[in-house]
Amino acid sequence: MIGFTGFTFMGDGNSLDPMPTDVGNLTAVTIQNAIYDDVYITQNPTFAYSPTPPTDWDLYTILYANFEGTLVGGNLDAIVAQISSIKIKRRVYGTFEWTTIKEYPVNKPEDLSFVFQDYLGKNNETYEYAWVPVLNGNEGNYVIEEVLSKFNGVFIVDSTAAYKFYGDVSYGTSSQVQQVGVFTPLGQQYPVYVTNGALSYQIGSVSGKVMGSYEETHILDRYEMVKQKDAMLQFLTNKKPKILKDWNGNLWLVFITGSPTVTYNNSWGMGLMDIGFEYGEVGDANSTIDLQQLGFIPTAT
Amino acid sequence: MALTKPLLYSVPAWDVATGYTFTFNVTSGDQVTGNTLYIRDNTTNQVVFQQAVTSFRYENTVPPNASLTNGKYYNAYITTTNAAGQTSPQSNVIQFYCYSAPTMQFTNVIDGGTVGDSTFAPIVEYNQAQGEMLNSYIINLYNFSQVVVATSGVQYVGSTSSLPIQLSYPFSGLEDNTIYYVSCSGVTVNNTQVTTGLVQFTASYITPSGYTKLGLINNCDEGYITVSSNVVLIDGIANPDPPTYIDNDAVDLRVKDSWVMWNDGFDIVGDFTIQLWMKEPNINTMLMKLENENGQWIELNYLQDQDDSSKVFVELEVQGGYIIYSASITAPTSTQQVIVVVRKSNNIYDIQLEVE
Numbered sequence: 001m002i003g004f005t006g007f008t009f010m011g012d013g014n015s016l017d018p019m020p021t022d023v024g025n026l027t028a029v030t031i032q033n034a035i036y037d038d039v040y041i042t043q044n045p046t047f048a049y050s051p052t053p054p055t056d057w058d059l060y061t062i063l064y065a066n067f068e069g070t071l072v073g074g075n076l077d078a079i080v081a082q083i084s085s086i087k088i089k090r091r092v093y094g095t096f097e098w099t100t101i102k103e104y105p106v107n108k109p110e111d112l113s114f115v116f117q118d119y120l121g122k123n124n125e126t127y128e129y130a131w132v133p134v135l136n137g138n139e140g141n142y143v144i145e146e147v148l149s150k151f152n153g154v155f156i157v158d159s160t161a162a163y164k165f166y167g168d169v170s171y172g173t174s175s176q177v178q179q180v181g182v183f184t185p186l187g188q189q190y191p192v193y194v195t196n197g198a199l200s201y202q203i204g205s206v207s208g209k210v211m212g213s214y215e216e217t218h219i220l221d222r223y224e225m226v227k228q229k230d231a232m233l234q235f236l237t238n239k240k241p242k243i244l245k246d247w248n249g250n251l252w253l254v255f256i257t258g259s260p261t262v263t264y265n266n267s268w269g270m271g272l273m274d275i276g277f278e279y280g281e282v283g284d285a286n287s288t289i290d291l292q293q294l295g296f297i298p299t300a301t
Numbered sequence: 302m303a304l305t306k307p308l309l310y311s312v313p314a315w316d317v318a319t320g321y322t323f324t325f326n327v328t329s330g331d332q333v334t335g336n337t338l339y340i341r342d343n344t345t346n347q348v349v350f351q352q353a354v355t356s357f358r359y360e361n362t363v364p365p366n367a368s369l370t371n372g373k374y375y376n377a378y379i380t381t382t383n384a385a386g387q388t389s390p391q392s393n394v395i396q397f398y399c400y401s402a403p404t405m406q407f408t409n410v411i412d413g414g415t416v417g418d419s420t421f422a423p424i425v426e427y428n429q430a431q432g433e434m435l436n437s438y439i440i441n442l443y444n445f446s447q448v449v450v451a452t453s454g455v456q457y458v459g460s461t462s463s464l465p466i467q468l469s470y471p472f473s474g475l476e477d478n479t480i481y482y483v484s485c486s487g488v489t490v491n492n493t494q495v496t497t498g499l500v501q502f503t504a505s506y507i508t509p510s511g512y513t514k515l516g517l518i519n520n521c522d523e524g525y526i527t528v529s530s531n532v533v534l535i536d537g538i539a540n541p542d543p544p545t546y547i548d549n550d551a552v553d554l555r556v557k558d559s560w561v562m563w564n565d566g567f568d569i570v571g572d573f574t575i576q577l578w579m580k581e582p583n584i585n586t587m588l589m590k591l592e593n594e595n596g597q598w599i600e601l602n603y604l605q606d607q608d609d610s611s612k613v614f615v616e617l618e619v620q621g622g623y624i625i626y627s628a629s630i631t632a633p634t635s636t637q638q639v640i641v642v643v644r645k646s647n648n649i650y651d652i653q654l655e656v657e
Binding site: 022023024025026027028029030031032033034035036037038039040041042043044045046047049050051053062063065066067068069070071072073074076079086088089091096097098100102109112113114115116117118119121127129130131132137138139140141142143144145146147148149150151152153155157162164215245287289 | 417418420442450451453454456472473474506515517518519520521522523524525526527528529531532534535536537538544546547549550551552553554555559560561562563565566567569570571572573574575576577578579580581582583586587588589590591592594597598599603619620621638639640642644645646648653655
């Protein structure tokens with residue numbers, strides 16, 4: 001009875017048709033039983049009838065095959081012409097807000113293919129990632145996939161490198177820092193506590209064994225461990241904020257405070273070492289703005 | 302019993318034009334039957350406003366446009382009186398500013414307006430005539446039910462040289478043709494609250510298209526997710542393979558069981574138009590079939606008119622019993638081009654058969 005919707009108000013043979021089933025998200029098209037010159041599919045429902053096929057792709061074109069010796073229905077050059085960059089966004093599954101974690105400029109078809117590692121996720125959390133085409137600042141349709149972030153060990157990561165603590169990892173006592181002023185008025189039994197600031201952050205310490213590639217080879221290589229120790233000390237003192245995360249789901253955005261330490265195992269010829277460091281939180285590891293300000297993700301979203 | 306020292310509560314900056322109600326408390330002593338509010342210029346300590354009220358209420362309301370000036374710093378205290386006409390000791394003294402009401406408004410979206418992108422960074426302009434700075438603000442995004450779906454959290458303004466200032470926070474992932482609300486609320490350095498109220502807008506945008514395989518691999522031992530992007534070219538498959546091309550400009554699919562299919566690298570969501578340019582379609586056969594991953598389908602059939610065998614028409618059948626027909630036209634010759642248009646708009650289909 002779509003006639004009553006006003007589309008063909010009792011005006012033609014389709015007036016009394018039932019409402020159509022919503023067959024959406026069409027992913028396959030088959031043609032047969034004719035000589036086909038061109039097939040053109042567009043998102044534009046008002047695409048004007050034309051006795052001749054279009055000569056160009058536009059922003060709405062989904063598929064266009066002209067059978068000039070091939071069955072290709074896509075046009076990579078056309079896609080590139082429509083896209084100025086690709087954003088990769090991420091959000092915790094079930095939440096609304098996306099965080100842009102990477103943006104790649106697109107100038108040629110090869111720019112559409114890339115691989116990178118995202119170290120910023122916490123353990124045992126399901127994330128959605130979105131591939132978002134951008135044209136002149138306008139974002140396109142999101143291609144969304146999800147993955148469960150699951151890992152073993154304790155990782156310390158910054159924008160330059162990532163290191164893993166696996167053997168003999170230990171945390172020192174951590175503190176949640178706040179500032180409370182105590183005033184002791186005359187003639188009053190109890191003091192007055194004043195908390196004007198919003199200061200609230202964690203401090204703590206971590207130590208763990210330098211083990212080289214033991215996890216893969218099961219060999220403790222002294223020379224490799226010394227090299228790794230030197231690299232880790234350089235990493236820990238490079239003055240860059242870091243992400244500290246572990247298999248328990250902890251995720252901290254930290255700065256290394258104090259001086260990292262190396263404790264040598266003398267009964268093993270000083271070949272085994274523990275590296276330790278202290279840290280203080282510098283922001284919220286789940287905050288887009290904090291991650292932007294500290295250089296973990298691009299500032300434009 | 303006697304009157305005890307009242308406690309006058311601190312006040313935020315307020316606008317002389319609107320007035321303000323001072324409140325206080327008394328914890329013991331005689332019943333309070335009235336109070337007197339004294340407001341002094343904080344520089345000279347001269348009383349510039351004094352008002353006695355007879356009331357059991359622990360409040361004293363300064364009327365609009367009293368003898369005070371916006372932009373000035375004042376202090377105030379209060380005394381209470383009892384039924385015997387006795388007066389209490391002075392309360393504590395509080396300081397406050399009088400400022401005209403600050404303004405806060407969105408500059409890049411209007412109520413009922415449209416945002417043409419899936420990412421939206423509302424810009425809010427804050428101003429105050431006497432230069433009172435904003436201390437903090439929060440911008441919230443609401444869905445149609447006015448439930449908060451994203452928030453900036455509390456943002457602190459920091460030092461700013463002059464007013465007005467512009468505030469912004471980006472929200473992403475807005476869905477096309479969807480109604481949202483946005484609001485910004487702030488607190489000035491003197492604790493005056495200011496807000497834009499809820500502003501409704503619709504996200505409606507034209508989107509660039511691209512199709513990709515987004516690969517995600519969890520690396521358990523390394524602690525990261527590998528993200529890969531591989532663009533998919535929409536390449537057809539055929540039976541027979543290769544199909545029969547005519548002059549490298551057309552494909553001949555008239556033979557029974559010959560077909561061309563595209564089933565990877567695209568997704569037709571929502572409205573669409575499909576146009577086919579062809580010749581010599583086989584009478585009373587299916588020309589095209591569209592399918593989705595749930596097995597639902599749409600078929601386009603080319604049929605002879607039962608009432609007039611010289612005429613033909615096309616029929617579109619959508620799974621579920623929905624069938625529509627084009628107008629009948631004279632059957633094309635073998636040299637004429639046949640053009641079929643299939644449209645879907647707001648879940649309403651339309652088909653058209655033409656011969657050129």
